[in-house]
Amino acid sequence: MSETPLLICGAGFKPEERDRLAGAFPAAFVNGPDEMGSIENGLRAGIKAIAYKGHKPFGAAEMDLFPQLGVIANYGVGYDAIDVDAASARSIAVTNTPDVLSDDVADIAVGLMIAQARSMVLGHAHVLTGRWAEQGEMPLNRKLSGSRVGIVGLGRIGREIADRLAAFKMDIHYHSRAEKETPGWTYHADVVGLAEAVDFLVIALVGGPETENYVSKAAIDALGPRGVVINISRGTTVDEAALLDALEQGRIAGAGLDVFLNEPNIDKRFLRLPNVVLQPHQGSGTVETRTAMAELQLENVACFLRGEPLKTPVN
Ligand code: NAP
Numbered sequence: 001m002s003e004t005p006l007l008i009c010g011a012g013f014k015p016e017e018r019d020r021l022a023g024a025f026p027a028a029f030v031n032g033p034d035e036m037g038s039i040e041n042g043l044r045a046g047i048k049a050i051a052y053k054g055h056k057p058f059g060a061a062e063m064d065l066f067p068q069l070g071v072i073a074n075y076g077v078g079y080d081a082i083d084v085d086a087a088s089a090r091s092i093a094v095t096n097t098p099d100v101l102s103d104d105v106a107d108i109a110v111g112l113m114i115a116q117a118r119s120m121v122l123g124h125a126h127v128l129t130g131r132w133a134e135q136g137e138m139p140l141n142r143k144l145s146g147s148r149v150g151i152v153g154l155g156r157i158g159r160e161i162a163d164r165l166a167a168f169k170m171d172i173h174y175h176s177r178a179e180k181e182t183p184g185w186t187y188h189a190d191v192v193g194l195a196e197a198v199d200f201l202v203i204a205l206v207g208g209p210e211t212e213n214y215v216s217k218a219a220i221d222a223l224g225p226r227g228v229v230i231n232i233s234r235g236t237t238v239d240e241a242a243l244l245d246a247l248e249q250g251r252i253a254g255a256g257l258d259v260f261l262n263e264p265n266i267d268k269r270f271l272r273l274p275n276v277v278l279q280p281h282q283g284s285g286t287v288e289t290r291t292a293m294a295e296l297q298l299e300n301v302a303c304f305l306r307g308e309p310l311k312t313p314v315n
Pocket residue numbers: 077078079098099101102105152153154155156157158175176177178204205206207210211232233234258259281282283284285
């Protein structure tokens with residue numbers, strides 16, 4: 001094994017995560033793919049594994065800086081920042097951290113739905129500002145239990161969301177590329193048809209070019225004035241400009257969003273909307289889940305460097 005086989009890449013790593021990786025294998029560190037070019041040649045030549053955390057593009061040009069690179073172990077289930085085709089063409093394996101975060105992301109989706117429908121942000125302010133004592137009851141809001149929901153993408157997280165909403169006695173509809181085995185949920189072959197049939201549309205797709213604007217302007221329009229968009233996937237999966245137009249013009253009822261284009265510098269139009277609940281991409285952000293993700297990433301690095309089968313390969 002080379003002297004320093006591991007590169008830890010990502011300003012978002014917590015000190016303890018970095019320490020654990022660097023404690024397992026001799027490691028160098030950069031803040032992001034844009035700093036890889038400045039690593040000294042000798043060090044780059046020995047790197048065999050990269051532990052990556054972040055959303056900045058990691059493409060062919062960066063991969064070609066490391067002649068011995070064999071694995072990119074991503075922290076997160078979504079690996080849309082990594083050019084997987086370029087990695088495969090170079091026989092570089094990519095791994096991610098599926099399943100261990102599905103519960104948390106599903107919890108946040110349900111939390112966004114409840115907070116949006118029940119005006120919980122307004123309610124919180126109603127208490128804090130003293131309006132409750134001065135003016136009495138806050139405006140009535142909207143019943144969530146028993147309503148119709150459409151899940152766009154019935155993958156690992158989508159299914160966890162659907163299971164939770166079934167317990168809320170909701171009528172579950174979904175769209176995936178093919179019909180799946182379910183306890184009787186209604187399948188829709190296209191997203192516009194799904195949106196027409198439901199009031200809450202929850203997006204749980206992968207990100208990346210293939211799902212860009214998958215929830216189109218037509219789908220948003222089809223939701224109608226009682227429609228609420230919940231997105232915990234990636235900002236790219238929904239036509240964000242069309243969503244903002246619809247929210248501003250009251251053509252849909254609201255949105256609950258954990259993901260956006262250009263995070264964290266999101267479109268300022270979101271900040272002026274009264275009918276949204278916004279979260280800073282914190283779907284998997286619990287101590288327990290982030291620990292499990294870090295462990296799985298390290299396991300993938302360790303498996304590769306020891307010549308063992310990878311735990312969770314994606315290519
Ligand atoms: P998954 O099990 O792979 O599910 C992905 C879903 O995307 C599936 O329903 C799949 O459709 C659909 N899909 C994939 N490629 C597609 C394509 N080309 N066209 C249309 N649909 C496509 O992934 P997961 O574990 O549920 O994670 C889903 C996503 O959640 C991640 O990729 C990530 O972007 C996001 N996420 C967000 C957070 C957060 O903090 N907010 C945290 C973790 C993950 P089929 O059902 O047809 O196979």
